[in-house]
Structure formats: structure tokens, C-alpha cells
Amino acid sequence: MKMFVVLSCLVAVALCAPASHDLQILPAVRHEEKHDEFGQYALRYITAENTVVSERGRLVPSPNGGFVLEIEGQYQFIGDDGQLYVTKYRGGPDGFHVEGDHLPVPVPIPAI
Template sequence: MKSFVVFASLLALVLSAPPKPNNDKFLRFLPAIRHEEKHDEYGQYALRYITAENTVVSERGRLVPTENGGYVLEIEGQYSFIGDDGRIYVTKYRGGADGFHVDAEHLPKQVLPIPAANDFLSLPAA
């Protein structure tokens, strides 16, 4: 009985181990092959990096004056990658005092609700 428990434990350990990165499926574990980054004394920055599988990320942050005399750090950037289907996916984003906004063709779009049928029936008679 003890040997069965030991064997089952070893089998569970082997099956739970992560697979070896020996095929294209695990290419995304490769590090960045190019990395540029600049900062100034006010916290503004710009960065860009490219990975071995051709994922490209670029972003910048800059201080923008606000109405009350302060400053807010606005960011804008984009990233692109090649999906498993071979297509290039690009996502652009920006964030600041007016919130965070994302623009990408591959993301779902907001759908406006359709008014209920009884909303049309309750209109006043002409």
C-alpha cells in the first residue's frame, strides 16, 4: 500500500511540472531584445521595447497643467503583438484627467441597449 501512495505522489508531481519550452508555443518566454527608457526629474517618461517574438510596446507620460493650478500625469501608448492566428493585434490607450481609454479593433465594442417594446407603447397620443 505504501508503494502505491509513493507511486501516485510521484506521478502527480511529474504531471504537475510545467512543460519544457521546446516548441513555438512557449516562444513568449523570451526576453526583450531592445529596450529604451528615459525619465526626467519631474516624473515624465518615455519607453519602448521589442521582444524576440516581435511584441512592441511604447508609452510616454507627460505632465499637463490642470484647471486648479496643479498637474496631472497623462499617459499614452500602444502595444502590438502577433497572435496565435498569425494576425497583428494593435491596442492603443491613453489616460489622464478624463479617465482611461482603450482603442483596438480586436476588442469588443460597447452595444447600446434596445428600448423595450412597452416604451414605444406608452407614448402620448397625438
């Protein structure tokens, strides 16, 4: 399960990369990862172009009396325009939520 979550996040970050033929793949210059026996984890890595990704998964009580893995993290990078882009996300029993100053704000749907 934890490997699926980590791979999903890496795929999401990779899909955000520009589609360019001269894209260089640079290794992580720093990588930290910790896991426990319950599937909880924390990871952080920094790439050579200074992209920073951090994420943690922790067990929280679910409404049915069990536990669910809640994920929260963020990634940041410097865009081609020189701006720092920070995206924060979390996923848990109440769904998946993403926020960042560069993302559009969803328009609330009025109740009927």
C-alpha cells in the same frame, strides 16, 4: 509613481498572455527608456517574438491649477492566428481609454 505605472503596464501585458504551460519567457531584444526630473518618461521595448510596447507619460495642466501625469501608449503582437493586434491606450484627467480593432465597441447608454 513612474515605477508603479511601468509595473502596472507590464502586469497588464502579462495578463493578456495565454494561460499555457509551454509559454516561453523571452528577453527584450531592444529596450529604450528616458526619464526627466519631473517624472515624465518614454519607453519602448521589443521582445524576441516581435511584441512591441511603447508608452510615454507627460505632465499636463489639471483643472485645479496643478499638473497630472497623462499616459499614452500602445502594444502590438502577432496572435496565434497570424493577425497583427494593436491596442492603444491613454489615461489622464478624463479617465482611461483603450481602443483596438479587435476589441468590442462599447454600446452608448442613452440619457434619461
